[in-house]
Amino acid sequence: MSRKLFFLASGFYFGFVLSRVGASNYQVIFRMFTAEDLHLAWVILSAIIVANLGMRYLKMKGNLGRGGKPIEIKEKKLGRLSIIGAAIFGIGWGMAGACPGTVLAQIGEGKILALFTFSGMLFGTYLYGYLLARWPKIN
Numbered sequence: 001m002s003r004k005l006f007f008l009a010s011g012f013y014f015g016f017v018l019s020r021v022g023a024s025n026y027q028v029i030f031r032m033f034t035a036e037d038l039h040l041a042w043v044i045l046s047a048i049i050v051a052n053l054g055m056r057y058l059k060m061k062g063n064l065g066r067g068g069k070p071i072e073i074k075e076k077k078l079g080r081l082s083i084i085g086a087a088i089f090g091i092g093w094g095m096a097g098a099c100p101g102t103v104l105a106q107i108g109e110g111k112i113l114a115l116f117t118f119s120g121m122l123f124g125t126y127l128y129g130y131l132l133a134r135w136p137k138i139n
Contacts, residue, residue, distance in 0.1 A: 015105040024105040026097030033094050092120070 001009075021043050022028035031037040059071040076082070093099050096117040098106055103121065106114035 011104075014101070015108050018102055018105040019109060023102045024098070024109060024111070029093070029097045029102075092117075096120070 018024055022040055023043070028037070028040055032040040055071065055073060059073065063071065065071040089099075096103070098114060098117045100121060103114050103117045107118060
């Protein structure tokens with residue numbers, strides 16, 4: 001199997017799993033944010049733990065990252081802009097019922113409103129790049 005086909009199949013599988021655990025369902029996300037049902041929060045926490053352990057294992061075994069460079073796990077400083085960005089992300093996630101991964105799963109499920117969320121994500125990414133080019137010290 002070619003690398004591109006592998007990554008495409010992995011993306012479809014990831015979207016399928018997101019759909020099955022309810023991560024693409026607005027009501028499930030709403031119940032998570034209102035603490036009525038935390039099963040999705042436990043799924044997210046489990047994914048974070050598995051990814052963290054996996055990255056540390058790969059680094060410990062001497063595997064190389066993209067471009068043949070050693071794997072680095074850097075801590076990012078928490079600053080004013082990080083807090084503002086996290087707040088915008090959280091508000092957007094709560095309002096749209098989607099984050100970058102789940103919006104693609106929603107589009108795959110045929111949820112037309114997800115196209116507006118996806119458009120907003122593209123615009124926000126473009127705006128960040130535009131502002132970063134104008135004010136390099138913003139980051």
